[in-house]
Amino acid sequence: MSATGPDARAIAAAVRAGERTAAEVLEEHLGRIAAREAELHAFNHLTEDAARAAAAAVDAAVAAGQDPGPLAGVPVALKDNLCTRGVPTTCSSRILEGWCPPYDATVVTRLAAAGAVAVGKTNLDEFAMGSSTENSAFGPTRNPHDTTRVPGGSSGGSAAAVAAGFAPLSLGSDTGGSIRQPAALCGVVGVKPTYGLVSRYGLVAFGSSLDQIGPFATTVADAALVCEVIGGHDPADSTSLPEAFPELTPHLADGVDGLRVGVIAEMMGEGISPDVAARVRSAAEALASAGAVVEEVSVPAVTHGLSAYYLVAPAEASSNLARYDGVRYGNRVDAPTAGEMMEATRTAGFGDEVKRRIMLGTYALSAGYYDAFYGKALKVRTLIREDFDRAYASHDVLLSPTSPTTAFPLGAKVDDPLTMYLNDVCTIPTNLAGHPAMSVPYGTGDDGLPVGVQVLAPARGEVAMFRTAAVLEGSLR
Amino acid sequence: MPSSEPDAPITSADVAKVASLARLRLDDAELERFTHQLADILGHAADLETLDLAGVEPMAHPIPLVNVLRPDVPGDLVDRDEALAQAPAAEDGQFRVPPVLGEAP
Numbered sequence: 001m002s003a004t005g006p007d008a009r010a011i012a013a014a015v016r017a018g019e020r021t022a023a024e025v026l027e028e029h030l031g032r033i034a035a036r037e038a039e040l041h042a043f044n045h046l047t048e049d050a051a052r053a054a055a056a057a058v059d060a061a062v063a064a065g066q067d068p069g070p071l072a073g074v075p076v077a078l079k080d081n082l083c084t085r086g087v088p089t090t091c092s093s094r095i096l097e098g099w100c101p102p103y104d105a106t107v108v109t110r111l112a113a114a115g116a117v118a119v120g121k122t123n124l125d126e127f128a129m130g131s132s133t134e135n136s137a138f139g140p141t142r143n144p145h146d147t148t149r150v151p152g153g154s155s156g157g158s159a160a161a162v163a164a165g166f167a168p169l170s171l172g173s174d175t176g177g178s179i180r181q182p183a184a185l186c187g188v189v190g191v192k193p194t195y196g197l198v199s200r201y202g203l204v205a206f207g208s209s210l211d212q213i214g215p216f217a218t219t220v221a222d223a224a225l226v227c228e229v230i231g232g233h234d235p236a237d238s239t240s241l242p243e244a245f246p247e248l249t250p251h252l253a254d255g256v257d258g259l260r261v262g263v264i265a266e267m268m269g270e271g272i273s274p275d276v277a278a279r280v281r282s283a284a285e286a287l288a289s290a291g292a293v294v295e296e297v298s299v300p301a302v303t304h305g306l307s308a309y310y311l312v313a314p315a316e317a318s319s320n321l322a323r324y325d326g327v328r329y330g331n332r333v334d335a336p337t338a339g340e341m342m343e344a345t346r347t348a349g350f351g352d353e354v355k356r357r358i359m360l361g362t363y364a365l366s367a368g369y370y371d372a373f374y375g376k377a378l379k380v381r382t383l384i385r386e387d388f389d390r391a392y393a394s395h396d397v398l399l400s401p402t403s404p405t406t407a408f409p410l411g412a413k414v415d416d417p418l419t420m421y422l423n424d425v426c427t428i429p430t431n432l433a434g435h436p437a438m439s440v441p442y443g444t445g446d447d448g449l450p451v452g453v454q455v456l457a458p459a460r461g462e463v464a465m466f467r468t469a470a471v472l473e474g475s476l477r
Numbered sequence: 478m479p480s481s482e483p484d485a486p487i488t489s490a491d492v493a494k495v496a497s498l499a500r501l502r503l504d505d506a507e508l509e510r511f512t513h514q515l516a517d518i519l520g521h522a523a524d525l526e527t528l529d530l531a532g533v534e535p536m537a538h539p540i541p542l543v544n545v546l547r548p549d550v551p552g553d554l555v556d557r558d559e560a561l562a563q564a565p566a567a568e569d570g571q572f573r574v575p576p577v578l579g580e581a582p
Contacts, residue, residue, distance in 0.1 A: 066517060102559040188502040195539040209538045238545040327572050332565035338577040347502040355501055360515055362495040376525050378535030417516045434539020
């Protein structure tokens, strides 16, 4: 990844050893941002001053003989739905424009404690609803590989920031593929950990039973390191699992000899671009050459994932987004009564996609339709998990495309919500099941744009998932 | 035009109702556009009708949800003034809103 500069582990090693200063590293990255940010719009807000202060603190610690931590001096970009104390957190929505949270998300605190230097807040589809970052109230982000194309979404700004070398690391959130799909379209590594292994405290909620925070990086090893830093139990999140994140770094060189890999049959045919499917088959061959036992496996219920997801996620969103009513935070449109004020505020503050999902969710939960829509979708969720369980009884990891296509042109799908939703057909089942999955860059499609291969694993299966990803990464060298 | 069919998955009257429940105001053009789009999405979800879901337990969450308790000891809390400083309007340590009483439900 020569276009993006040294990876995070190399930077941290040099800073800890006193060979480079965090200040130097930061200025190098701010220089790259200055050169290309106007063209890409990866950020909603840059925090140069705070970053310079944080880098100086890292350098002071090194000078004093202290260890600033495993991410010493590493610049990191944060999706703008992660709360940062005193720093604007907008979710790319007018309704939160100018809001400065009174606390930090746990992942933000943990990154800082590990010596990382936050450089800014990245653009996203409003409230993380979308697959192209075109639903941002502040304008779209562009793909660094081809600026006429989308970076994917919803964490498009975080993916583009890493692909453009603005920061070697960033954080995103993934409710239905919002880390993995943009990682694939931007040619970087993106990880959605097991539900509950990374604290959601301070992540602005979209679909609470689906949301998970995870990293973007240029290497599999960097992504593993971030998971180890941000993961593990947090008493501030009642859905946080009472355990540490599995140790990944010691296993990255373990290889895949004897590992059982299943290629998901339902994700290799209809709706998948043939050049993308061909890259997944190449990945499967690379794993077989490295000693894995590779075969095709059927996970039938995943074909109903999209339908179930677009009932479950909007239902949860309609409830979570009820809090934006102009009372406690964000913007207010004044009106004579509280009810009129709330309606005027929400009508002016939310964009179309957010309104669509709030209405869809309200409908799916409403009396007379609950059993037909939301209740049914929850049962389908069970079927999906059971089919995954059957597949994992005889396989350690599964393989599929991350996205059905490479990056598509800006504007191509924005007027047709259903077509846009189909981007997430391969990533959604993982969130419904609560499992981990990651996207690994694996060459390019016929158009020369990046293709991502998705590695899926059962809950807490991160070690096998990262071993597989590391072998795939190595097979391209 | 799905919204005019009697067996449409969602009608413009339904959309107007949920918009009102969700405190969103739609003009006529928005109502028509959203009705079409939501009908498309719900129409796609009709594949769920083909599944035999008898005896299948619903799954609302990936992990078993239990109450999480901690000792009742004051911790490091969000500062009240800092939180109120971010509100659209505040007075005497409280959020200020327009009149609530006297409205239709």
